[in-house]
Amino acid sequence: MANILVIDDDPIQCRLSEEMLRAQGFEPLIAQSGADGLAMLDSENIQAVILDLVMPEMDGMTVLSEMRSRNFNQPVIVQTAQPAVENIISAIRLGASDFFSKPVAPERLIISLQNALKRFELENCLRTETHRQKGALSFNDMAAKSPAMKKSIAHGEKAAATQIPVLIEGEAGTGRDMMARAIHHQAKRSGKPFIAINCSTMDADELEAILFGTQESSDKTVFDQAQGGTLYLDEIGALPLELQGRLLALFTDKMISTAASEPAPFDVRLICATSKRLLNLTKQKQFREDLYYRLNIFPIYMPPLRDRVEDIDDLVSHFVTKFSVAEGRRIEGCSPEAMAMLRQYEWPGNVRQLENAIYRAILLTEDGILSPNEFPQIQTSLQGAEKLRHALKSMSPQAAPDHIDAAVAPATPLKPKAKPTKDRFLTEDGRTNNLAQVEKDLIEFALKKHNGKMSAVARALGIGRSTLYRKLKEYGLDGDQSNAA
Numbered sequence: 151m152a153n154i155l156v157i158d159d160d161p162i163q164c165r166l167s168e169e170m171l172r173a174q175g176f177e178p179l180i181a182q183s184g185a186d187g188l189a190m191l192d193s194e195n196i197q198a199v200i201l202d203l204v205m206p207e208m209d210g211m212t213v214l215s216e217m218r219s220r221n222f223n224q225p226v227i228v229q230t231a232q233p234a235v236e237n238i239i240s241a242i243r244l245g246a247s248d249f250f251s252k253p254v255a256p257e258r259l260i261i262s263l264q265n266a267l268k269r270f271e272l273e274n275c276l277r278t279e280t281h282r283q284k285g286a287l288s289f290n291d292m293a294a295k296s297p298a299m300k301k302s303i304a305h306g307e308k309a310a311a312t313q314i315p316v317l318i319e320g321e322a323g324t325g326r327d328m329m330a331r332a333i334h335h336q337a338k339r340s341g342k343p344f345i346a347i348n349c350s351t352m353d354a355d356e357l358e359a360i361l362f363g364t365q366e367s368s369d370k371t372v373f374d375q376a377q378g379g380t381l382y383l384d385e386i387g388a389l390p391l392e393l394q395g396r397l398l399a400l401f402t403d404k405m406i407s408t409a410a411s412e413p414a415p416f417d418v419r420l421i422c423a424t425s426k427r428l429l430n431l432t433k434q435k436q437f438r439e440d441l442y443y444r445l446n447i448f449p450i451y452m453p454p455l456r457d458r459v460e461d462i463d464d465l466v467s468h469f470v471t472k473f474s475v476a477e478g479r480r481i482e483g484c485s486p487e488a489m490a491m492l493r494q495y496e497w498p499g500n501v502r503q504l505e506n507a508i509y510r511a512i513l514l515t516e517d518g519i520l521s522p523n524e525f526p527q528i529q530t531s532l533q534g535a536e537k538l539r540h541a542l543k544s545m546s547p548q549a550a551p552d553h554i555d556a557a558v559a560p561a562t563p564l565k566p567k568a569k570p571t572k573d574r575f576l577t578e579d580g581r582t583n584n585l586a587q588v589e590k591d592l593i594e595f596a597l598k599k600h601n602g603k604m605s606a607v608a609r610a611l612g613i614g615r616s617t618l619y620r621k622l623k624e625y626g627l628d629g630d631q632s633n634a635a
C-alpha cells in the first residue's frame with residue numbers, strides 16, 4: 151500500500167482527496183501547508199505527492215524547489231485553480247510529473263498517480279541495479295522502513311565517516327555485502343578499489359595464497375590490490391587460526407609483507423562480515439581473542455527479515471519490477487492475500503530467499519497479479535503450522551484429579567494407589583498454567599519424541615528452526631539433547 155501525501159490548504163479538497171485515495175487502496179497523509187508537507191517528507195515514508203500550487207506562506211513552487219534541493223525524488227502531481235502556461239512550465243522544470251486544473255476528475259488523477267508510481271518504482275529499480283553493477287551501492291538503495299534496519303543504516307553511515315575496521319554480523323542473506331559496499335561508497339575511499347573475498351569458499355592453502363602470496367607466485371595479493379581502498383572479508387570466522395595471526399600482524403606492524411614482494415605500508419580499510427557470532431567462536435577457541443577485539447571496534451548487526459517485516463512490501467515491489475523487466479513480463483504485483491502470506495512467513499533464508507521466491511512466482515504465474523498459489527512452498531509451510539495450532543486448540547483437557555475430601559475410605563486395606571497423573575494444563579495447586587509453561591512443556595515433549603532432531607521437531611511444531619532455537623534459549627532448555635539433523 152503506497153503512502154500518498156496531499157499538500158493543500160483547502161480542508162474540503164483535502165477531505166475529498168483522502169476519501170478518493172483510500173477508496174483506491176492508497177494510504178493518504180494530509181498536510182495543510184507547504185512547511186508541514188516538507189516535514190512529513192522528512193519523517194514519513196512517502197511514495198508520491200499531490201500538491202496544490204496556491205498556498206499562503208509557502209506556495210507549491212517553493213515546495214517543489216525545496217524538494218529538489220533536499221533530494222526528495224518522489225513523483226509530484228500538481229493541481230491548481232490557476233493553470234497559467236508559465237506555471238505549468240515552471241512546475242515541470244522543477245520536477246513535477248503531471249499538472250491538472252481544479253477540479254480534477256478522480257479517474258484522471260488516479261490513472262496519472264498509478265503511472266507515476268510505476269515509473270518511480272522502475273527508475274528506483276534501475277538505479278539500484280546500475281549502482282550494484284558499478285559497485286556504487288549507497289544506503290539509499292537499501293529498504294529501510296523498519297526500526298531495526300534504520301538503526302543498522304545509521305550505524306553504517308557513522309562507520310563510513312571513519313577509517314576504523316568494521317565488523318558486520320548477521321544471518322546469511324540479510325545484506326551484509328550491500329552494507330559493506332555502501333560503507334565503502336560513502337567513505338573517503340570511494341572510487342578506490344573494493345576487493346571482496348569469501349573465506350568460507352576456499353581451503354587454507356588458497357586463502358594463504360590470495361591473502362599473503364607464495365614464493366612460487368608473483369601475483370598481487372588482495373592486500374596489494376586493495377591498497378588505498380577497502381578489503382571485504384566475508385565469513386571471517388572461517389579463516390584458519392594461523393592466517394588469523396598473520397592478519398593480526400598487519401594491524402600491529404602497519405606493513406604488508408608478502409612472500410612475493412618487499413614490505414610496503416599497509417593502507418587498506420578492512421570490513422569483515424560473519425554469519426556466526428565471533429564472540430562465541432572466540433570462547434570455543436576457534437577464533438583468536440586478540441584479533442576479535444581488533445575487528446570488533448565498530449560492530450554492525452544486520453537484522454533478519456523476520457525482524458523487519460515493515461520492509462517486505464518495498465522489497466517485493468523492487469523484486470517484482472526487477473524480474474518483470476528481466477523476463478519481459480507485465481506483472482502488476484502481489485495480491486493482498488499473497489502479501490499477507492509473505493508478511494506472515496519467517497524467511498529463514500532472509501532477503502535472498504524472498505528474492506528467489508518472487509523470481510520463481512513470476513515464472514509460474516499466468517496472470518498479471520501474483521497470488522498465493524505462485525508460492526507453493528511458503529503456502530504449504532504456513533498451512534502446516536496453522537494445522538498444528540488448530541490441533542493444539544482442539545485438544546480436550548484431561549479430567550481433574552480427585553480431591554482428597556471426595557475420596558471414600560476403603561473397607562479393607564488396599565495396595566497404595568498410584569498417584570494421579572498431573573493435568574498438563576494445571577499447576578500443582580489447581581490453577582491454570584500460563585501459556586509460556588504449556589509451550590515449554592510441548593517443546594520438551596517434541597524433543598523427546600523426535601530424539602532431539604531439530605528439523606523434525608521444528609517441522610512437527612510448525613515453526614522455523616531459528617524460532618525453535620530461540621525458544622530453547624528463552625526457556626533454558628538443554629540444547630545438547632538436540633542435533634541439527
